[in-house]
Amino acid sequence: MAGKTLYDKLWDAHLVSQQTDGSALIYIDLQLLHEVTSPQAFEGLRLAGRSPWRISGNLATPDHNVPTTSKERTIGVEGIEDPVSRIQVQTLDDNCDEFGVVEFKMNDPRQGIVHVVGPEQGATLPGMTVVCGDSHTSTHGAFGALAHGIGTSEVEHVLATQCLIAKKMKNMLVRVDGALEAGVTAKDVVLAIIGEIGTAGGTGYAIEFGGEVIQNLSMEGRMTVCNMAIEAGARAGMVAVDDTTVEYVKGRPFAPKAEQWQQAVASWKEFVSDDDAVFDHLVVLDGGSIKPQVTWGTSPEMVLPVDAHVPDPAAEPDQGKSQGIERALSYMGLTANQAITDIQLDRVFIGSCTNSRIEDLREAAAVVKGRKVASTLKQALVVPGSGLVKAQAEQEGLDLIFREAGLEWREPGCSMCLAMNADKLGQGEHCASTSNRNFEGRQGFGGRTHLVSPAMAAAAAIEGHFVDVREFMGQS
Amino acid sequence: MQKFIQHKGVVAPLDRANIDTDMIIPKQFLKSIKRSGFGPNLFDELRYLDEGVPDQDCSQRPLNTEFVLNQPRYQGCSILLARENFGCGSSREHAPWALDDFGIRVVIAPSFAEIFFNNCFKNGLLPIVLNEDEVDSLFEEVAAAEGYELRIDLENQQVIKPDGKALGFAIDDFRKHCLLNGLDDIGLTLQQADVIRAYEVKRRKEAPWLFCDK
Ligand code: SF4
Numbered sequence: 001m002a003g004k005t006l007y008d009k010l011w012d013a014h015l016v017s018q019q020t021d022g023s024a025l026i027y028i029d030l031q032l033l034h035e036v037t038s039p040q041a042f043e044g045l046r047l048a049g050r051s052p053w054r055i056s057g058n059l060a061t062p063d064h065n066v067p068t069t070s071k072e073r074t075i076g077v078e079g080i081e082d083p084v085s086r087i088q089v090q091t092l093d094d095n096c097d098e099f100g101v102v103e104f105k106m107n108d109p110r111q112g113i114v115h116v117v118g119p120e121q122g123a124t125l126p127g128m129t130v131v132c133g134d135s136h137t138s139t140h141g142a143f144g145a146l147a148h149g150i151g152t153s154e155v156e157h158v159l160a161t162q163c164l165i166a167k168k169m170k171n172m173l174v175r176v177d178g179a180l181e182a183g184v185t186a187k188d189v190v191l192a193i194i195g196e197i198g199t200a201g202g203t204g205y206a207i208e209f210g211g212e213v214i215q216n217l218s219m220e221g222r223m224t225v226c227n228m229a230i231e232a233g234a235r236a237g238m239v240a241v242d243d244t245t246v247e248y249v250k251g252r253p254f255a256p257k258a259e260q261w262q263q264a265v266a267s268w269k270e271f272v273s274d275d276d277a278v279f280d281h282l283v284v285l286d287g288g289s290i291k292p293q294v295t296w297g298t299s300p301e302m303v304l305p306v307d308a309h310v311p312d313p314a315a316e317p318d319q320g321k322s323q324g325i326e327r328a329l330s331y332m333g334l335t336a337n338q339a340i341t342d343i344q345l346d347r348v349f350i351g352s353c354t355n356s357r358i359e360d361l362r363e364a365a366a367v368v369k370g371r372k373v374a375s376t377l378k379q380a381l382v383v384p385g386s387g388l389v390k391a392q393a394e395q396e397g398l399d400l401i402f403r404e405a406g407l408e409w410r411e412p413g414c415s416m417c418l419a420m421n422a423d424k425l426g427q428g429e430h431c432a433s434t435s436n437r438n439f440e441g442r443q444g445f446g447g448r449t450h451l452v453s454p455a456m457a458a459a460a461a462i463e464g465h466f467v468d469v470r471e472f473m474g475q476s
Numbered sequence: 477m478q479k480f481i482q483h484k485g486v487v488a489p490l491d492r493a494n495i496d497t498d499m500i501i502p503k504q505f506l507k508s509i510k511r512s513g514f515g516p517n518l519f520d521e522l523r524y525l526d527e528g529v530p531d532q533d534c535s536q537r538p539l540n541t542e543f544v545l546n547q548p549r550y551q552g553c554s555i556l557l558a559r560e561n562f563g564c565g566s567s568r569e570h571a572p573w574a575l576d577d578f579g580i581r582v583v584i585a586p587s588f589a590e591i592f593f594n595n596c597f598k599n600g601l602l603p604i605v606l607n608e609d610e611v612d613s614l615f616e617e618v619a620a621a622e623g624y625e626l627r628i629d630l631e632n633q634q635v636i637k638p639d640g641k642a643l644g645f646a647i648d649d650f651r652k653h654c655l656l657n658g659l660d661d662i663g664l665t666l667q668q669a670d671v672i673r674a675y676e677v678k679r680r681k682e683a684p685w686l687f688c689d690k
Contacts, residue, residue: 016672029686039510043509043510047512048477050662053672054676054687056687084507088509091509102690123690125685125686127683128686153598153661161672162676165665255685256685256688260684263684264685
C-alpha cells in the first residue's frame with residue numbers, strides 16, 4: 001500500500017465518522033472567530049437554545065473592521081466612527097463575554113489579524129485542524145495543520161459540535177527546488193506558483209508546499225505561502241513539520257509545556273508525507289529562476305517578474321484570454337507592453353495577514369532605512385499584524401525608520417487589505433500592496449492593486465514606481 | 477430547529493411569479509449582525525410606501541394597503557401561496573430567516589429556485605410544490621372564502637383543504653426525516669454526540685495538549 005500524504009494523515013487523525021455518501025464528520029481542534037462572520041452563528045446558537053460544545057476550542061479577536069489610527073482606537077469600541085463596524089466589534093465582545101470565549105479585545109496588546117494572532121500565541125499547533133470564517137485560514141497550514149476557511153452556518157456548526165461536515169479533497173504537491181536569489185522572498189515564491197498553476201489550479205485539492213526552497217523558509221515565510229493557497233484555488237495549503245516548526249512553537253503562551261511538550265514534539269514529527277506517498281498532481285518550480293513578482297491585473301494569476309512588460313491582448317491568440325487581458329488593462333489603467341517599472345504609484349500598503357509579521361516589517365525597514373518616500377506618493381502605510389508585532393517592531397526601532405522615511409505607522413488590523421475600515425484607495429489610484437487580493441474594488445471602489453513582497457513595496461515607496469529591489473538594494 | 481409534523485394555518489395568496497430574494501428581503505437589511513428580527517422587513521418594498529432602512533420602527537411606516545399581507549383578512553397567515561420560481565436570485569439565507577421570523581411556515585408554489593428551496597429546509601420551513609392546476613384552484617378558493625385555511629400533514633405528504641379533499645406532494649425522504657424530527661445540520665451532527673465524545677476521549681489520551689484551557 002502506498003504511503004500517506006501529510007493531508008491524508010491530518011484527515012485520518014481527525015475523522016470522527018464517515019458517511020456512505022462520501023461526506024464525513026471531522027473534528028476541529030481550533031476555531032478562530034472574528035467580528036464579521038461570527039454574529040449570526042452566535043445568534044443561531046441562542047435561537048436554538050444550544051450551548052457551545054467545547055469553549056476552549058475557540059479563540060476570538062476583532063480585526064477586519066477595527067480602525068488603525070490611534071486617535072480612533074484610544075477611546076475604545078465607542079470611538080469607532082463607522083456605525084456598522086462599531087456594532088460588529090461590540091457584538092463580538094458581547095458574544096464572547098456571554099459564552100465565555102477567550103477574546104483579545106480591540107485594545108488588548110495581543111489583538112491583531114486572526115491569522116497572525118493564532119500562530120503567534122501558539123494557539124495554532126502542528127497536527128491540528130483549524131477553521132475560521134475567513135478564506136485565508138489556509139495560513140495556519142504552515143504548521144503542518146489542516147486549516148481552511150468556512151461559512152457562517154459552518155461557524156455555528158463548529159461552535160455547537162466542534163465538528164465540521166466535510167468531503168476529502170485530492171492531494172497536490174507543489175515542489176520548489178533549489179535556492180532563492182537574495183531579494184526574492186516567500187511572497188515572490190507564492191505569486192510565481194499562482195502565475196504557474198492559475199487561480200483555479202488548486203480547486204478541489206489540498207496543496208502541500210515542499211522542496212528545498214520551502215524547507216529553507218522561516219515559519220513566517222511559510223505562512224505567507226500557505227496564506228495564498230486560496231488564491232491558487234485550494235482551500236487548504238500546508239507545509240510538513242520539521243525543526244523550524246517546532247522551534248517556532250516552543251515557549252509560546254498556548255504551546256504545550258513540561259512533559260507534554262516532549263510528547264507533543266514526538267507526535268508532530270509524524271506530520272510529514274511518507275516517502276512513497278502518492279499525490280494526484282505534482283507541480284515543480286525552479287526556485288533559482290524566480291524573480292521579484294508584481295501583479296499587473298485584477299486576479300492574482302495576472303503576475304509577472306518586475307523586469308517584464310504587461311501583456312498585449314493583440315498578441316494573445318485565444319479570444320477569451322485576449323478579452324480578459326484587455327479588460328484587466330483597462331480597469332488597471334495600463335497600456336499594452338508597458339514596462340512594469342513604469343507603473344506610477346499613488347499609495348503603498350505594507351500589512352495584511354500575508355505580510356504583516358515582524359520579518360516582513362524588518363524586510364521593508366531595511367529597504368527604506370535612511371531614505372525618503374517619493375513626493376509623488378499620497379500615502380504609504382505600515383500596519384503591523386498584531387499588537388505584539390507592533391511592540392516588537394517598536395522595540396527594534398523599526399517604527400522610527402518608517403516614520404523618518406515618511407511612512408505612517410498604524411495600529412494592528414486588516415486595514416487597507418479589504419477597505420472595511422477608513423483605510424482605502426480612491427478611484428483610479430495605484431497601490432503597491434503586500435496583501436493577497438487584487439480583485440476590482442478590493443481596496444476601495446475603482447482602486448488598482450498591485451501585489452508585491454514587503455521589500456518590493458518598500459522600494460516602490462521610495463521611487464514612486466516599481467523597481468527591482470535586487471538592484472535597488474545594490475545601490476545603497 | 478423547530479419540528480414540522482402537522483400545521484394548520486391561514487393562507488395568503490401572493491399572485492406573482494419570480495418573487496426574488498431581493499423582494500423577500502431587500503439588500504440594505506443584510507448588514508445586520510442578526511438572523512432574527514427580519515420579519516418586519518419581509519417584502520419591504522411591496523409592503524410599505526416609503527423606503528426601508530435598517531433598525532427603523534416599522535410600525536410607524538405608511539403601509540401599502542393593496543399588498544396582500546397588509547389586508548385584514550390575511551392577518552396571522554402562516555402559509556404563503558405563490559407562483560412559479562419563488563425565491564430566485566441570491567443565495568442569502570436571510571430570505572427564509574425573514575419568512576420564518578414573520579411567521580410563515582409553509583410556502584406553496586408550482587416551482588422554487590433551488591438554493592432558496594434548500595435554505596428553507598435548513599431553517600424548518602416547508603416549501604411544497606404542487607402542479608399549476610392545483611395552485612390555480614387554490615388561488616380561486618382562497619379568494620372566495622375569507623379565513624381560508626389549509627392543513628399540512630407532512631407524515632402523509634398531504635395538503636388538506638377545508639372540505640377534506642387532500643392534495644399529495646412529494647418530498648425527499650431525508651429532508652422529511654429532518655423536518656419531522658426538527659433536525660438541521662447541527663441537529664443531525666448532534667445525533668452523533670456519543671461518537672464525537674468517544675473521539676474526544678481517545679484524542680485526549682493521544683494528544684492531551686489539544687484540550688488545554690485557553
Ligand atoms: S488581512 Fe485581509 S485577507 Fe487577511 S484576514 Fe484581514 S481582510 Fe482577510
